[in-house]
Amino acid sequence: MAYNCVVLAKQVPDTQRITGKVMNDDGTVNRSALPAIFNPEDLNALELALQIKDRFGGRVTVVTMGLPGATRILRESLYRGADAAVLVTDMRCAASDTLATSYILSCAVRKMDYDIVLCGRQAIDGDTAQVGPQLAEKLGIPQITYIEALEDLHDNTIQVRRNIGNGWQSVKSRLPVLLTVTGEANAPRVAAAKHLMKYKKARTPAEITAEIKAINPNAVEAEIKELSETRCDAFKARGLLIEQWNLDQVEADLTWCGRNGSPTKVHRIQSVVLAAKESKEVEPTDEGLAAMIHELIDDKIIA
Amino acid sequence: MIDVNRQGEVWVFAEQHGGKLEETPIELMSKARHLADTLKVKLAAVLGGDEVSHLSTELIHYGADKVYLVEHPLLRSYQTNSYAKVILELIGKHKPQIVLYGATAAGRDLAPRVASAAKAGLTADCTDLQIGTHKTGKDGEVHENLLFQIRPAFGGNIVATIINYDRWPQMATVREGVMPMPEPNPNHRGVIVAETVRLAQDDLPIEILQEHKRAKKVDLKAARIIVAGGAGVGSKENFKLVWDLANCLGAAPAATRPAVDLGFIDHDHQVGQTGTTVRPSLYIAVGISGAIQHQAGMAQSQKIVAINNDPEAPIFSIAHYKIVGDLNEVVPKMIRAIKEKGIKD
Numbered sequence: 001m002a003y004n005c006v007v008l009a010k011q012v013p014d015t016q017r018i019t020g021k022v023m024n025d026d027g028t029v030n031r032s033a034l035p036a037i038f039n040p041e042d043l044n045a046l047e048l049a050l051q052i053k054d055r056f057g058g059r060v061t062v063v064t065m066g067l068p069g070a071t072r073i074l075r076e077s078l079y080r081g082a083d084a085a086v087l088v089t090d091m092r093c094a095a096s097d098t099l100a101t102s103y104i105l106s107c108a109v110r111k112m113d114y115d116i117v118l119c120g121r122q123a124i125d126g127d128t129a130q131v132g133p134q135l136a137e138k139l140g141i142p143q144i145t146y147i148e149a150l151e152d153l154h155d156n157t158i159q160v161r162r163n164i165g166n167g168w169q170s171v172k173s174r175l176p177v178l179l180t181v182t183g184e185a186n187a188p189r190v191a192a193a194k195h196l197m198k199y200k201k202a203r204t205p206a207e208i209t210a211e212i213k214a215i216n217p218n219a220v221e222a223e224i225k226e227l228s229e230t231r232c233d234a235f236k237a238r239g240l241l242i243e244q245w246n247l248d249q250v251e252a253d254l255t256w257c258g259r260n261g262s263p264t265k266v267h268r269i270q271s272v273v274l275a276a277k278e279s280k281e282v283e284p285t286d287e288g289l290a291a292m293i294h295e296l297i298d299d300k301i302i303a
Numbered sequence: 304m305i306d307v308n309r310q311g312e313v314w315v316f317a318e319q320h321g322g323k324l325e326e327t328p329i330e331l332m333s334k335a336r337h338l339a340d341t342l343k344v345k346l347a348a349v350l351g352g353d354e355v356s357h358l359s360t361e362l363i364h365y366g367a368d369k370v371y372l373v374e375h376p377l378l379r380s381y382q383t384n385s386y387a388k389v390i391l392e393l394i395g396k397h398k399p400q401i402v403l404y405g406a407t408a409a410g411r412d413l414a415p416r417v418a419s420a421a422k423a424g425l426t427a428d429c430t431d432l433q434i435g436t437h438k439t440g441k442d443g444e445v446h447e448n449l450l451f452q453i454r455p456a457f458g459g460n461i462v463a464t465i466i467n468y469d470r471w472p473q474m475a476t477v478r479e480g481v482m483p484m485p486e487p488n489p490n491h492r493g494v495i496v497a498e499t500v501r502l503a504q505d506d507l508p509i510e511i512l513q514e515h516k517r518a519k520k521v522d523l524k525a526a527r528i529i530v531a532g533g534a535g536v537g538s539k540e541n542f543k544l545v546w547d548l549a550n551c552l553g554a555a556p557a558a559t560r561p562a563v564d565l566g567f568i569d570h571d572h573q574v575g576q577t578g579t580t581v582r583p584s585l586y587i588a589v590g591i592s593g594a595i596q597h598q599a600g601m602a603q604s605q606k607i608v609a610i611n612n613d614p615e616a617p618i619f620s621i622a623h624y625k626i627v628g629d630l631n632e633v634v635p636k637m638i639r640a641i642k643e644k645g646i647k648d
Contacts, residue, residue: 127458301605302641
């Protein structure tokens with residue numbers, strides 16, 4: 001029996017490998033100091049979906065909400081074995097908090113045929129782990145968080161092991177269900193050469209239009225539009241079109257999107273500068289270290 | 304969501320498993336007490352479970368003015384949907400202004416489900432909570448007495464203060480170990496309010512087949528002295544230096560995430576953003592460069608000693624005692640110095 005999986009992925013700044021200053025002098029985040037990557041645990045979610053497809057059949061569709069640049073992680077998903085990819089992009093998504101994001105994603109996922117929805121446990125930029133459970137609630141399906149292993153899947157029933165912090169739990173649920181996947185669940189596969197050869201040409205309609213404009217700098221709007229449409233159809237026929245949806249296409253109610261749809265707002269952001277109030281250098285010699293130990297004993301830090 | 308309700312109470316979700324309260328919601332109680340006093344409203348704990356009424360008194364001793372008690376056989380084990388239903392019904396009925404949860408595995412599973420259904424805001428993993436005033440940028444509207452939800456973001460590189468001024472309750476999960484455990488006060492008085500929530504088997508879509516709990520190998524939060532090693536220690540064999548130094552100080556051995564990832568020591572010993580947050584009297588950092596993610600978990604230590612051969616290592620910016628040198632030489636010398644002191648005294 002085949003199962004259709006929808007994987008939610010996010011392109012994130014690589015907060016583990018920061019180059020340069022994180023904050024600009026005006027207090028905004030300096031994104032250029034943060035290279036953009038595929039959120040690590042979303043790769044584990046994708047891997048789990050691909051394993052389900054390998055064993056039981058079905059399709060894997062990857063969805064991301066973000067700026068057009070996030071198309072890169074969609075192509076990476078296709079290189080690894082996903083069957084289709086969808087970019088949800090719209091300027092009206094800007095400033096969405098987790099509640100608005102999960103609402104927009106739920107509108108997109110509703111358009112698809114799914115048995116299992118998979119997300120990484122959390123994204124490394126916000127570390128909130130909120131979008132998965134919120135999306136499950138919006139879709140009206142159960143959630144199973146912190147998956148470590150898939151134990152069984154048959155007759156529309158899934159059994160998984162989840163990490164509960166101080167141990168683990170083995171749980172069972174009927175499908176459809178939403179899973180959030182941890183880094184312990186698997187080792188994500190790398191891109192396969194045959195997928196890479198095929199999908200390196202995969203494009204979103206926006207990318208196709210931009211390419212057409214670049215080759216035909218003197219063409220008028222109507223011509224560009226016609227050329228783009230023809231080319232998009234051709235890409236779609238070859239399975240190379242990355243779907244691109246805006247908020248109208250996913251039929252989102254704008255009340256719940258973007259800044260308006262976000263109850264949480266930023267009051268203030270501060271750069272983290274930690275510094276000891278008093279500090280002294282200790283010579284790495286017997287005498288220096290003995291003096292330090294003596295001081296710590298005098299201060300009753302060491303009993 | 305509910306409207307802004309200035310008379311609303313401050314709530315703490317009193318997470319319990321098997322009739323025993325989790326530590327994180329208890330840690331939260333003293334901060335929540337302070338918030339409620341500042342706002343001049345009552346502090347209530349929300350306690351759900353099966354045969355858990357005995358925990359009500361404990362919660363009152365930790366500062367609750369009220370305990371909303373919901374007992375039901377279907378609440379015996381924690382499950383997302385059944386517990387979310389309980390909280391949502393109580394929120395709808397009593398309209399609290401603040402609802403706080405421990406950022407435990409269950410708290411981080413439950414709170415977003417509740418927030419989504421309530422269409423209310425939620426901030427994850429706060430390290431501090433305050434009451435303050437926010438002025439909106441656009442029209443300069445002033446909102447007083449809001450919950451400032453303070454949390455690290457971008458891998459701990461920035462600290463953000465989050466607010467929610469229109470779609471209440473204001474909700475947040477709070478990190479484990481960032482607030483000191485309060486002392487119970489047996490003289491504190493409070494009332495127990497029994498509530499009924501209708502639950503059916505449909506509210507439990509998940510079947511728990513098996514559960515395995517394990518005791519942590521080390522209690523870093525309770526340790527007075529911690530000796531932590533980083534990737535700079537070099538190998539699992541060499542990590543013995545960290546254990547030796549810890550042993551002669553009666554300290555708990557700990558590590559950074561890279562050291563754990565390299566297999567030098569078990570994850571239970573990890574200090575930092577993805578590990579335990581600690582605030583011991585003395586923290587000795589051995590071969591730790593001091594990535595911001597690690598600092599986030601230990602910068603509150605009373606005294607910090609850092610040993611590193613790189614004088615530019617970021618750990619030195621927060622160290623009270625800076626020792627630039629080869630840890631393979633410094634640590635044995637330190638052990639000798641400690642042992643000699645012991646003999647002289």
